Amino acid sequence: MAPSYPRSPAGSIYKHDAELDASVGKDGIDYTRVDLLRNTSVAKLYEDALRYEPGTSISSAGALVTSSGKKTGRSPRDKRIVDEETTTDDIWWGPVNTKLSEHAFLINHERAVDYLNTRERLYVFDGFAGWDPKYRLKIRVVCARAYHSLFMHNMLIRPTEEELKNFGEPDFTILNAGAFPANRYTTGMTSNTSVSINFKRRQMVILGTEYAGEMKKGVFTIMHYLMPKAGVLSLHSSANQGLDGDTSLFFGLSGTGKTTLSADPARALIGDDEHVWTDTGVFNIEGGCYAKCIDLSAEKEPEIFGAIRFGSVLENVVFDEDTRIVDYTDKSLTENTRCAYPIEYIPNALLPCIGAHPKNIIMLTCDALGVLPPVSKLTSSQAMYHFISGYTSKMAGTEDGVFEPEATFSACFGQPFLVLHPTQYATMLAQKMHEHKADAWLINTGWNGGAYGKGKRIALKYSRAIIDAIHSGELKSAEYETYPIFGLEIPKAVKGVPAEVLNPATAWQGTQCEFQTTVTKLANLFNQNFGKYQDQATEDVVAAGPKL
Numbered sequence: 001m002a003p004s005y006p007r008s009p010a011g012s013i014y015k016h017d018a019e020l021d022a023s024v025g026k027d028g029i030d031y032t033r034v035d036l037l038r039n040t041s042v043a044k045l046y047e048d049a050l051r052y053e054p055g056t057s058i059s060s061a062g063a064l065v066t067s068s069g070k071k072t073g074r075s076p077r078d079k080r081i082v083d084e085e086t087t088t089d090d091i092w093w094g095p096v097n098t099k100l101s102e103h104a105f106l107i108n109h110e111r112a113v114d115y116l117n118t119r120e121r122l123y124v125f126d127g128f129a130g131w132d133p134k135y136r137l138k139i140r141v142v143c144a145r146a147y148h149s150l151f152m153h154n155m156l157i158r159p160t161e162e163e164l165k166n167f168g169e170p171d172f173t174i175l176n177a178g179a180f181p182a183n184r185y186t187t188g189m190t191s192n193t194s195v196s197i198n199f200k201r202r203q204m205v206i207l208g209t210e211y212a213g214e215m216k217k218g219v220f221t222i223m224h225y226l227m228p229k230a231g232v233l234s235l236h237s238s239a240n241q242g243l244d245g246d247t248s249l250f251f252g253l254s255g256t257g258k259t260t261l262s263a264d265p266a267r268a269l270i271g272d273d274e275h276v277w278t279d280t281g282v283f284n285i286e287g288g289c290y291a292k293c294i295d296l297s298a299e300k301e302p303e304i305f306g307a308i309r310f311g312s313v314l315e316n317v318v319f320d321e322d323t324r325i326v327d328y329t330d331k332s333l334t335e336n337t338r339c340a341y342p343i344e345y346i347p348n349a350l351l352p353c354i355g356a357h358p359k360n361i362i363m364l365t366c367d368a369l370g371v372l373p374p375v376s377k378l379t380s381s382q383a384m385y386h387f388i389s390g391y392t393s394k395m396a397g398t399e400d401g402v403f404e405p406e407a408t409f410s411a412c413f414g415q416p417f418l419v420l421h422p423t424q425y426a427t428m429l430a431q432k433m434h435e436h437k438a439d440a441w442l443i444n445t446g447w448n449g450g451a452y453g454k455g456k457r458i459a460l461k462y463s464r465a466i467i468d469a470i471h472s473g474e475l476k477s478a479e480y481e482t483y484p485i486f487g488l489e490i491p492k493a494v495k496g497v498p499a500e501v502l503n504p505a506t507a508w509q510g511t512q513c514e515f516q517t518t519v520t521k522l523a524n525l526f527n528q529n530f531g532k533y534q535d536q537a538t539e540d541v542v543a544a545g546p547k548l
């Protein structure tokens with residue numbers, strides 16, 4: 001499955017100094033053992049997963065059905081960044097990034113190495129993060145499960161035979177010993193799950209969770225540090241491109257629609273989750289997509305449904321014992337059911353996954369209170385205000401302990417993955433949007449007509465119609481009205497969307513008194529949250545918030 005387009009052998013973005021390379025090379029893994037499988041075939045990984053990993057099957061469509069065990073979503077409270085002198089002054093220590101000592105990291109590392117070296121089989125996948133050869137990282141994934149190796153085969157950029165032969169030392173190594181727990185008595189551990197990143201040693205160690213998403217979001221976290229340091233902007237967004245080459249970005253926290261809305265039959269897919277905006281355009285970090293499968297149907301999401309076939313990894317779904325037909329409505333294992341597939345499984349994927357400078361910046365929010373408009377056109381100050389605020393919901397199952405939509409402010413629409421302070425990403429975004437005259441939109445893919453429990457989630461077909469209207473130019477020249485308090489501009493009409501849906505006041509099914517109370521509640525939450533950024537933001541950005 002090697003890609004056929006030419007790519008120059010990349011200069012790595014890490015400067016390789018001999019001493020550090022020696023220590024990385026000596027990462028403790030026994031690479032000489034005969035039972036080590038490096039970049040092995042999809043078929044072989046299927047066979048091993050079926051043979052050795054309980055709870056593995058093949059679906060009627062040919063996908064590998066796997067179980068990630070107890071953890072079926074990310075564990076943000078168990079994430080650590082090593083506090084060391086080469087990065088400590090850069091890192092945004094606090095709400096997301098918790099310090100781990102170098103010593104405690106070595107204990108976790110040794111635990112993972114001992115576990116991996118004592119397995120009967122070991123899998124290594126060497127691949128790339130980043131489609132632009134100038135910025136790409138060489139990533140090595142060492143793991144004990146064929147499932148995890150196939151997952152990263154799908155999610156990283158698969159090297160050609162030639163590239164694999166000349167791979168050399170990786171820039172970053174992920175040791176996934178997820179089936180083995182962390183030791184709770186190691187200083188800094190608060191549970192037996194641990195996901196830790198060490199930028200100096202260029203290593204990530206996973207213990208006590210087999211949720212595969214930790215690896216792909218781990219790579220994103222690494223890029224979210226290294227890319228801004230290299231002067232380019234990493235983005236928690238999907239991206240696609242129209243026939244005339246116009247690129248759109250869709251920012252959004254997990255479950256808000258990045259993957260779903262970027263798979264658009266009329267546009268070429270650049271990527272569904274992680275990108276970088278450089279001086280020449282946008283490139284995807286990944287070689288695959290990771291779609292949510294809950295309530296998936298061929299009718300509503302044909303591209304994603306069709307991507308679930310031989311080679312795809314389908315996690316934590318329930319299927320019929322006889323027919324092996326998956327029941328996508330079944331939430332009994334988790335609401336966060338998932339499928340990982342190579343990007344070329346989407347019919348109109350753009351290969352290589354590199355697009356032009358974005359023309360439209362779409363911020364996806366999933367408002368569980370039902371008071372944000374389905375679409376608003378943002379001024380540049382409003383775009384910055386909403387990007388820094390990142391108001392949305394955590395969706396059920398995406399994180400450990402989240403069972404229903406939970407209103408949250410997730411800076412840059414991806415707070416769990418930020419390494420630097422949010423204003424650093426926001427400043428770069430503002431500068432790039434200004435330079436390339438990008439238009440900005442806020443789209444609520446969440447509740448309408450009432451809050452979660454009373455109203456309904458906005459129909460996917462309406463969100464798609466809104467996005468079509470952005471891309472056709474219809475919305476740029478539409479007639480607008482101002483939504484009070486939030487000061488958002490909402491279109492009076494959008495083709496394919498009932499007019500009353502567009503204004504939360506007319507969509508509201510409960511009393512107007514209840515509506516006003518909810519609007520005020522949300523406005524207060526915004527103001528309270530923005531307090532922490534007040535002194536770093538410019539006056540116009542502060543003024544772009546709600547006014548009570």
Ligand SMILES: Nc1ncnc2c1ncn2[C@@H]1O[C@H](COP(=O)(O)OP(=O)(O)O)[C@@H](O)[C@H]1O
Binds near residue numbers: 294
């Ligand atoms: N109006 C809507 N817009 C986008 N997604 C919706 C909408 N209504 C329901 N959904 C569902 O919500 C989920 C969005 O998840 P996904 O696209 O994977 O988000 P992300 O990629 O941002 O994590 C999908 O399961 C999709 O079917």
Ligand SMILES: C=C(OP(=O)(O)O)C(=O)O
Binds near residue numbers: 073253290
């Ligand atoms: C993989 C994840 O990301 P997303 O839902 O944004 O695709 C995740 O949040 O665990």
Ligand SMILES: [Ca+2]
Binds near residue numbers: 260292295296301
């Ligand atoms: Ca879906």
Ligand SMILES: [Mn+2]
Binds near residue numbers: 255
């Ligand atoms: Mn996604």
